[in-house]
Every structure is written in C-alpha cells, then in structure tokens.
Amino acid sequence: xxxxxxxxxxxxxxxxxxxxxxxxxxxxxxxxxxxxxxxxxxxxxxxxxxxxxxxxxxxxxxxxxxxxxxxxxxxxxxxxxxxxxxxxxxxxxxxxxxxxxxxxxxxxxxxxxxxxxxxxxxxxxxxxxxxxxxxxxxxxxxxxxxxxxxxxxxxxxxxxxxxxxxxxxxxxxxxxxxxxxxxxxxxxxx
Amino acid sequence: xxxxxxxxxxxxxxxxxxxxxxxxxxxxxxxxxxxxxxxxxxxxxxxxxxxxxxxxxxxxxxxxxxxxxxxxxxxxxxxxxxxxxxxxxxxxxxxxxxxxxxxxxxxxxxxxxxxxxxxxxxxxxxxxxxxxxxxxxxxxxxxxxxxxxxxxxxxxxxxxxxxxxxxxxxxxxxxxxxxxxxxxxxxx
Numbered sequence: 193x194x195x196x197x198x199x200x201x202x203x204x205x206x207x208x209x210x211x212x213x214x215x216x217x218x219x220x221x222x223x224x225x226x227x228x229x230x231x232x233x234x235x236x237x238x239x240x241x242x243x244x245x246x247x248x249x250x251x252x253x254x255x256x257x258x259x260x261x262x263x264x265x266x267x268x269x270x271x272x273x274x275x276x277x278x279x280x281x282x283x284x285x286x287x288x289x290x291x292x293x294x295x296x297x298x299x300x301x302x303x304x305x306x307x308x309x310x311x312x313x314x315x316x317x318x319x320x321x322x323x324x325x326x327x328x329x330x331x332x333x334x335x336x337x338x339x340x341x342x343x344x345x346x347x348x349x350x351x352x353x354x355x356x357x358x359x360x361x362x363x364x365x366x367x368x369x370x371x372x373x374x375x376x377x378x379x380x381x382x
Numbered sequence: 383x384x385x386x387x388x389x390x391x392x393x394x395x396x397x398x399x400x401x402x403x404x405x406x407x408x409x410x411x412x413x414x415x416x417x418x419x420x421x422x423x424x425x426x427x428x429x430x431x432x433x434x435x436x437x438x439x440x441x442x443x444x445x446x447x448x449x450x451x452x453x454x455x456x457x458x459x460x461x462x463x464x465x466x467x468x469x470x471x472x473x474x475x476x477x478x479x480x481x482x483x484x485x486x487x488x489x490x491x492x493x494x495x496x497x498x499x500x501x502x503x504x505x506x507x508x509x510x511x512x513x514x515x516x517x518x519x520x521x522x523x524x525x526x527x528x529x530x531x532x533x534x535x536x537x538x539x540x541x542x543x544x545x546x547x548x549x550x551x552x553x554x555x556x557x558x559x560x561x562x563x564x565x566x567x568x569x570x
Contacts, residue, residue: 313507313533316543317500324498334533340543341535345499366404366500373502374408377487 200285202304203296210290212375215368217284218328221361222277224320226270286359288375293333297356305357310379311335316343316358317369329365332358333372402481404498405490412486415557419480423547424473426518432469435461482545484558489529491543501543506565507531511558513551525551529558 199205283299293312295305312333319329332343341351343358362368399416407413439461443454479495491501508529515525528544530536548554 313531314501314503314543317498319498321496329498334531336532339533339535344542345497366498367406369500369502370406370408373488373504377408377504 199287200296200298202298202302203285203287203294205289206291209292212288212290213371215286215288215359215362217281217361218326218363219278219281220326221323221328222274222281224322226273226277230266230269284356284360286362288371290375293359293372295356295359303356305338307333307335307338308379309376311337312372312376314340315369315372315376316340317365318343318345319365323361323365328361328363330358330360331362331365331368331372333376399481401483402492402494404494404500405481405483405492407485408487411488413483414486414561415482415484415554417482417484417545417548417554419477419482419547420522420524420549421474421477422522423519423524424477425470426516426522428469428473432466435465477547480546482548484554484561486561489545489558491545499543501534503529503531503534504565505558505561507533508558508562511555511562512536513555515551519551524549527551527554527558 205211280299283297285296285298287294287296292306292308297303312335314334316332316334317329318332323329334340334343338357344351359365359368399418401407401413401416439454439457443458446454476495479493481490481492481494483490483492488502488504493499508531510530512528512530513525514528519525524547526541526544526546527548528541534543545551545554
C-alpha cells in the first residue's frame with residue numbers, strides 16, 4: 193500500500209480528488225493461476241496423452257527420451273509463464289481515492305474500471321487456500337452494472353469479462369474489504 | 383444465535399458466537415446478531431446426495447457383467463464405508479466455518495473452509511429479501527435468507543452468497559427488514 197506511486201497516463205484524477213491508497217497484484221498469485229491452468233490441461237488431456245505415449249513409444253529408451261522432452265517442455269513453459277506473468281502482474285494497479293475505486297490493467301491491452309463508492313452495492317472477498325497461506329486474495333466491489341456473476345468463487349461458473357472487475361490478488365484482502373466498507377458506508381447513491 | 387442489541391427473541395437459541403478475526407467492526411457500528419449455520423441443514427443435503435449415490439452403486443452391482451466385479455469392491459468400500467464418515471466429518475467443519483454477522487449498518491456473510499469467501503452488503507442497498515425453506519427445513523425450523531441487491535441478483539445472490547441454513551429464518555428476515563426500513567429516507 194503506497195500513495196506516492198506515479199499515476200499511469202490512462203488514469204487521471206478529478207479536481208480535489210485525493211488518493212487514499214494504491215494497491216498492486218501480488219506476484220506469487222500468478223503461480224497458482226499457472227498451476228490451475230496446467231492442472232486443468234492435465235485433467236483434460238493427460239490420460240489420453242499417456243495412453244498415446246504408452247502405445248506408440250515402443251522401446252524403454254524411447255519412453256525415457258520422451259520423458260526428458262516432456263520435462264524440458266514443462267520447465268520451459270513455467271519459465272516463460274513466470275517471465276510473462278511478471279509483466280502481466282506489474283500491469284495491474286488499483287487506486288482507492290476519496291471518491292472512487294480505479295481498477296487499471298495494462299498488458300498488451302488497457303482496461304480501466306472506475307466505480308464511485310456510492311454505487312457499490314456489495315463487496316465480495318475471495319481467498320483460496322494458497323492465498324490464505326500467503327495472505328492474498330481478491331476483493332470485488334459489485335455495482336448494478338457489474339454484478340455477482342463476475343464474482344463467483346467457482347471459475348467454471350464465473351462469467352468472463354475482458355476488463356478487470358475486482359482488485360485481484362491483493363495483499364490482506366479482508367483488511368482492504370474493511371477499508372472499502374469504511375469508505376462506502378456513509379455514501380448514498382444519487 | 384446471539385443478540386447483542388435489540389429485543390431478545392423467544393425461539394432462538396442463546397448461543398454466543400464470536401465475530402471472526404477477519405471481519406472488523408467499524409467505529410460506531412453495532413453488532414446485533416451473530417448467526418451460524420445449523421449442521422442439520424448440511425446433513426439433510428449430504429444424506430440426499432449419499433442416497434442417490436448408493437442407489438447408483440447398487441444398480442451397478444446388479445447390472446455390471448461378472449468379469450468387471452473386481453472394480454466394484456473398492457467402489458463399494460469407498461461409497462458405503464469411507465464416504466459417509468468423511469462427508470459428515472468434513473461437513474461439520476464446513477458448517478462451523480459459516481458466520482453471518484448482522485450489524486446496524488450491514489450484513490456480513492462469511493465462510494471459512496479451505497479458502498475464505500466473504501460478502502458484505504449495507505442495508506440501504508438491499509432491494510429484496512427472499513426466504514427459502516425445504517421440507518426438512520420446515521420440520522427443523524431452518525432456512526436460507528437471501529438479501530438481493532442490484533449487484534447481487536438472482537439466482538447467485540439467492541444461493542451462493544446468502545445466509546444459508548440459519549435457525550428461525552423468518553425472524554432473521556423480519557429483523558433485516560426492520561433494519562432496511564430504518565435506513566430508508568423518510569417519506570415527504
């Protein structure tokens with residue numbers, strides 16, 4: 193949480209608007225995303241791949257050679273994902289001002305959502321098991337425009353959004369939720 | 383269920399539940415109720431699921447050809463011996479992880495089981511209150527109270543992010559309705 197960070201060019205403040213805190217996405221969160229992606233891929237195609245290898249690899253030497261190729265491919269994938277993931281995570285910036293929440297993402301494309309505190313209807317906190325250990329999680333402020341379907345805890349049921357709708361994988365999410373409640377509590381929608 | 387403010391209820395149990403450490407109460411905010419989920423609400427759901435599974439496994443026992451019978455032994459052991467204690471044991475922890483905190487300003491729905499899922503909604507944003515009671519819920523007096531807002535619409539707001547399996551759901555609904563009414567601007 194810092195307030196002295198320079199603002200990106202696609203974010204501008206209103207007159208007399210003050211930044212209360214600036215939040216960033218945590219880098220370790222990208223590894224859980226990669227692992228869940230790999231896990232889903234393995235569940236979908238793992239068994240058929242193993243069956244294919246067992247059927248057509250032939251000799252034991254071929255199987256061992258293929259295993260080396262798989263290990264190198266997996267290591268290369270993880271390294272590439274970790275490097276790209278670093279820049280992806282660096283592109284997330286969340287700003288809480290005294291009037292609104294600004295959620296900005298810049299990675300190949302740029303998306304910015306800003307929502308006034310008076311329009312926030314619900315605040316959802318979602319923290320996975322690894323997030324609980326490393327103390328990060330997502331805080332999603334819902335409004336009548338961005339509804340609960342984007343905040344479901346089950347990724348397969350969650351509606352896809354090309355823009356970021358929540359403060360994804362920020363440190364101390366329950367504390368941030370309490371701060372957000374403090375900012376929204378006395379504001380009525382106009 | 384405990385009431386830290388307001389009038390005590392006749393039919394609710396006087397069990398003191400603590401507010402989880404993840405939820406902090408703001409200055410000037412007053413906790414009115416801390417509710418927990420009743421274990422019977424989980425048991426009824428889990429039992430229905432188990433019975434359906436047992437029927438499927440029993441049908442497999444009858445209809446599977448005799449050369450595949452070796453597959454059924456581990457399946458039977460898992461479904462009939464291991465799964466019930468596992469389900470009811472984990473279910474107990476799952477139920478214990480639920481807390482619903484009703485303050486004079488908001489409702490906090492909190493679930494801590496493996497991960498954490500939390501929803502907070504201020505009373506002035508609630509548009510509808512829905513109460514659902516199944517047949518066993520009607521017998522055992524528990525049900526689901528769903529505070530619906532413009533952001534948390536049906537059906538998700540009514541199922542996943544709701545006050546599930548609480549005792550005396552109509553009393554809880556009435557209490558929330560009073561708080562919602564109190565937050566409304568006075569009519570001219």
